Amino acid sequence: NAGVTQTPKFQVLKTGQSMTLQCAQDMNHNSMYWYRQDPGMGLRLIYYSASEGTTDKGEVPNGYNVSRLNKREFSLRLESAAPSQTSVYFCASNRAGGSTEAFFGQGTRLTVV
Amino acid sequence: GDSVTQMEGPVTLSEEAFLTINCTYTATGYPSLFWYVQYPGEGLQLLLKATKADDKGSNKGFEATYRKETTSFHLEKGSVQVSDSAVYFCALKLGYSTLTFGKGTMLLVSP
Numbered sequence: 508n509a510g511v512t513q514t515p516k517f518q519v520l521k522t523g524q525s526m527t528l529q530c531a532q533d534m535n536h537n538s539m540y541w542y543r544q545d546p547g548m549g550l551r552l553i554y555y556s557a558s559e560g561t562t563d564k565g566e567v568p569n570g571y572n573v574s575r576l577n578k579r580e581f582s583l584r585l586e587s588a589a590p591s592q593t594s595v596y597f598c599a600s601n602r603a604g605g606s607t608e609a610f611f612g613q614g615t616r617l618t619v620v
Numbered sequence: 621g622d623s624v625t626q627m628e629g630p631v632t633l634s635e636e637a638f639l640t641i642n643c644t645y646t647a648t649g650y651p652s653l654f655w656y657v658q659y660p661g662e663g664l665q666l667l668l669k670a671t672k673a674d675d676k677g678s679n680k681g682f683e684a685t686y687r688k689e690t691t692s693f694h695l696e697k698g699s700v701q702v703s704d705s706a707v708y709f710c711a712l713k714l715g716y717s718t719l720t721f722g723k724g725t726m727l728l729v730s731p
Binding site for chain 2: 547548552555557565606608609612613
């Protein structure tokens with residue numbers, strides 16, 4: 508049972524470089540999410556996709572773009588990385604509905620120098 | 621908007637001590653409530669949930685009761701173990717909206 512798979516697990520970027528974080532789920536979930544986790548800030552929603560073909564901004568979308576490639580895959584792109592984007596990034600997915608739990612990937616630890 | 625407030629950590633306990641982590645929420649409507657746990661170096665995983673008032677969620681010796689009158693969902697465990705050391709997140713979800721998380725509470729249990 509793979510669940511939610513994120514790649515890469517670790518990445519170091521120089522300021523101004525770009526990169527794409529990949530996420531795939533094998534649970535046939537409609538909804539997928541990208542969060543960032545920073546010390547003292549908890550989890551903050553960057554973007555989400557309620558269903559295939561739709562994406563919406565979360566709490567902290569600036570500096571990021573997303574693509575819902577198909578039902579399984581949801582990628583997060585940093586076009587021009589900044590030190591403020593140093594964080595741990597988590598992808599999550601769930602079925603639609605109020606009481607359904609979200610399943611999380613293992614996270615990507617990104618450092619921008 | 622909707623929000624979740626958790627007690628700040630770290631919470632430091634000795635093994636076999638009683639644990640309470642407070643969580644209160646603000647929401648327009650009747651949310652589902654969740655506790656997630658994050659072990660070091662891992663992603664979050666669901667610990668327990670409750671979907672309506674007076675429901676009690678339980679798992680691995682942890683319990684939390686959905687209290688509508690006090691808008692609370694406090695996490696409790698009668699006897700903690702070293703292996704319970706982790707970060708605990710309280711969260712709510714209203715209908716088809718996204719999950720709203722608290723800031724997390726780190727629990728450190730010493731032998």
